[in-house]
Amino acid sequence: MRAEEALAALRKRFPGVETRPVDPAPGVTVPPQSLREHLVFLRDELAFDFLVFVTALDRPSEGALELVYRLFSHETRVSVVVRVRCPRDGARVPTVSDIFRTAEWHERETAELFGIVFTDHPDPRRLLLPDDLDGYPLRKDFTHPNLIRLPEAR
Amino acid sequence: MGHFLYDLFYRTDVLLDAWRTAAHQSWAMRGWPVVILDVLFQLGWAAAAAVFLAVNALFIIWFERKLAARIQIRRGPNRVGPWGILQTLADTGKMLIKEDIIPDAADRGVFKAAPLMVLASTFLLFVVLPFGRGLVPADLNVGLLYFLAIGGLSVIGILAGGWASNNKYSLMGGMRSAAQIVSYEVPAVLTVLSIALLAGSLKLGDIVRAQPAFGYILLQPVGFLLFLTASNAEINRGPFDLPESDSELVSGFVTEYSAMRFAIFFLAEYTNLFLAGAFAATLFLGGWRGPLLPPVAWFLIKSYFVVFLLIWIRWTFPRLRVDHLMAFSWKVLLPLALANLFITAVLVKVL
Amino acid sequence: MGLMNGLDPRSLVLRMPGGNVLISSLDAAINASRSNSLWTLTFGLACCAIEMMAAGASTYDWARFGFEVPSASPRRADMMIVAGTVVRKMVPIIRTLYQQMPDPKYVVAMGGCAISGGPYVYDSYTIVRGVEEIVPVDIYIPGCPPRPEALLDGLIKLQERIRGQSVRTAPAGQA
């Protein structure tokens, strides 16, 4: 199955989703509440059995956080990117750690670095950061007394 | 003079006996209690054993380091003294003057006593060890039994040290060590029993004398291997070094020990290594007997040869897992030792 | 120790005839022991740990100098080679380890990260800018990571410094 076929199948299953080709993997943007059914569909029907990573992008100008789930299929050797957009304040996204086990740690990391709450996460403790660190480091407006910016070269 | 030297090296037993008898006579003539003389004699033995223990440990540690380095294509210590021979001395000196830490949570009394318990059990083994013809503090009638009984005592010190440290790693190391020493004691005893059957005595001097020129190793090849394995396990050395395995238990029962207390454990460990070699040499390789060279020299050569074997083994094999270790003792060594004992008994009866 | 409470034995020895000679030879013996038997705490944090391992392996073989025994337990370590990046989450642990080591103890800061924070000085919110903020450092070995030769050189420099020590100048009770 080629990437376009997978994408076509996706479009057929969920009419109205926005698909845009991203080099080299095609992408699809879905709303948070239907993320889980999309991933289950991708995994079970289209054989995307491998979650490569989960991360997020901070878009302060748009007031949004953009989650990125990258999937790969060992069977068809095709990648697909699933995006979820949510507001910067009070971002809540359902966990997918029961669909892909690897998502558990990736979500913990994303949660503490971006300040996203993954609802129903089995183990919502911090992963990388010390307990006393305030703020979400990978947001663009993060400041910390220990974070000294590299002086601009003149 | 030459005559005396010959006696000293080759007929030590005669010389010692003559000297002792003469001393006894002169004390008796003066009306002094002979008991004091005997005590003095034994103290002399103890002092000699202590000196030997220290020097031997210094040598054996250096020997192991150099040999390990040879096996591992590197140089080993070579800066302190010629060929680095004083390296161990530097280590000992440093440990003597290092801060002695007793953890707050430790059981202070037991923590302090544990290294001494281990060292004492090793030290006591020198009582029956025949270095040469008659060169033995006390050639007990039950020498073999004594060796087995006292040799198993060190487990108490190890367990005490592991428990008193109040550290989970230490405790686990101590427990493992206890289990290990107790399990490997059994095949060791059974193997040694077949030697006793052959020699018809439990006295170590008699066992050495009863051996054919080539030693019991040719009559008891399986027994030798069993004994070597079991004693290697009993002294907690690789591949059976689980109680102090670096990668699992940090350092096992010695995790909390520092400075001199650790040095005592270290000393005991390397003395045990020598003793394993010495008893293997005594029981299987004909002890002090051999042509040309003096008995003491033969004894040391044979002992250090076995030590060499043990070091070689240690630096070649990976470590066993704890349950495999137990299984190996109970499922492999024990049946083998029993079979060996049975065959020996039948042969002794028939022949 | 109890008898000597409040009394510095060194002043007594120095007043004796030949006391100076005694102290000098004592110094020589102690320093020879200490400098030639520096056991390291196995404590690799990042890249530098690999070069530390290389220094222990056949090609460089630090056993030659008496750094032979890598000690997993801080109770038996003489020096702590901080080999790698120190971040804030690690600070209490390094401090505890240092306190668990018996005196006299030495700290070697290996590589840029342990010296100053290395390449992460700017723009990192977790970095500790040099391990000297946590524990006193005796020897700094620059590099990112330093070559094994550089590590050996630094350790030999540490030995030289130890040979310059004297019980005369050491604080009471810590000689």
Place this chain on the structure above:
Amino acid sequence: MRNVTFGNRDKMPPTARGTVPAATVVQPLPSASATSDEFLLNIGPQHPATHGVLRVVVTMDGEVVKDIVPHIGYVHRGLEKLFENRTYEQIIPFTDRTDYLSAIANNFAYVRGVEMLLGLEVPRKVEYMRVLMAELNRIASHLLWLAAYGLDMGAFTPFLYAFRDREEIVAMIEEASGGRLTTNYFRVGGFVHDLPKDFFARLRKFLARFGKALNELDTLLVENAIFVARTRGVGVIGKERAVSYGMTGPCLRASNAAFDVRRDMPYSIYPSLEFEIPVGRNGDTWDRSWVRIEEMRQSLAILRQAMEGFPEGEHRARAPRNIEPPAGEVYSAVEGPRGEIGFYIVSDGTRKPYRVKMRKPSFSNFSALPEILRGLKIADLVAVMGSLDLVVPEIDR
């Protein structure tokens, strides 16, 4: 005589820059309720088996592992934040330091990602050089794994044998790049400089010798009876679970899943090379070891082919001086020694990336540890953890 007193100081130096928190209790234990039969064992962060600074808290019922909670972040340097304030070229040396054992594979993945963003074609010779370097790096990394795993298993000698061979590779890489570990050899569009003249002579010598040395190591450790008894059937993870946990590299291939980025998401000249993908049968600890040994053999084959077909040409493409890729995003993955190393780079058209996400194999491989270990004996912990071949800064980044 110099009067030096040092090393005896217990008093802390004044904190000059005042950013260090006071000594506190190490992060509290997880609130796992330990019943009377269970007890908690804390392993790490400073423990010989953790290869760096990991911490695992094991709940044990006697000798059996009931639960295991990994704690990471002890080398978390905040690299992804740091990258946002560096130009594209300045990031290259940092990629070395995320996984110092496979610096070249990391360089490769990142540089390839930037080239994809720029739409830059690199000369054929550069591709060959990259493959040569990457495979040498893979062997060096696997050798170090073998050495460290030997230590874990209580065998000290294989450590030194493996390091002897590794030093030879490191010397070759150093001659080419100038660095032993953190090479910083790659540039966008090629290399910082060409291969040295006698590189191939040395490589040929190495190839001729190493096959035999590898067999020796194989016999000494991986085929040793004690080793086999400790590893076979221990720490099994099935194909389904391994994939679900996002495992890649030798750890996944040991579980009978033939996934290799070099073949399945082809890049560089790998499609034109012939090599096999060793696959384990059971997914146990021994299979993971065997796969790595076999991979070294395959790498030797790749090295031979790349050496034979090595073309003439430039060692660097004509790349723009200031790298300002057009806005867009790209994911570039290569097969590192531990698995799929991926760089997800988002550009907003300036000299600095908008976001760089590093997808690191050890992160996912390590997350499967509780699954693998549950129900095993505590003595297996070391064997299993070592077989995952973890590099801690790669997990923490």
